[in-house]
Amino acid sequence: MPITYRPLKGSGKEVEIRLLELEPAPQLTYPLRAKLRHIKLHEANYAALSYIWGEKKAKRGNIEILYKTKKKRFGISSSTYIYDHITGNSLTRALKHLRYHRDKITTWIDALCINQDDDKEKSWHIPLMGSIYSMAAKVHAWLGPNLNDESTDTNTAFELADEFWSLAQGIQSTRIPLHENNWLEAYLAMASPQLSSDEA
Incomplete structure (x- = not known):
């Protein structure tokens, strides 16, 4: 079911944006759940996600989104709906890897x-994207799964980053410098799906 978006308000620094509060999940296979809310851009604390949209014919995913479609008036609660929104495969994978195990991420x-169906909103919102990315606390980039293995969620850019972080922590604790060629060799080994984890 497509999301019925509330219009965004404001202009300049007072302009509103929508943020997605992504629910945590202990495993990649858990379904995606989130809440969509409005906030003034200059008051927002969030991480932005940049990702490859992927091909239109690729396998689709979905996300359950809780969203208030009408604003609160005269102290009466507005209507809130749960949308089962269809997402592209690339975005689905990115969100599954981005979410935390225990805490929400905004x-x-x-x-x-x-609102991708509202040309008027897109016309003023898209030029604002530079400010949205520059004001984000973090910007995550999703490069997609390993090109040699489209069917799995393994060997992704985020997982490689985790491997390198662990390796760097180990090196720091031993205080042994690692030559540049060793880093390159380790990267190529981990990026190759033919090698076992022990070999990598």
């Missing part, structure tokens, strides 16, 4: 935080 994603 993020801005163009495909969900901009």
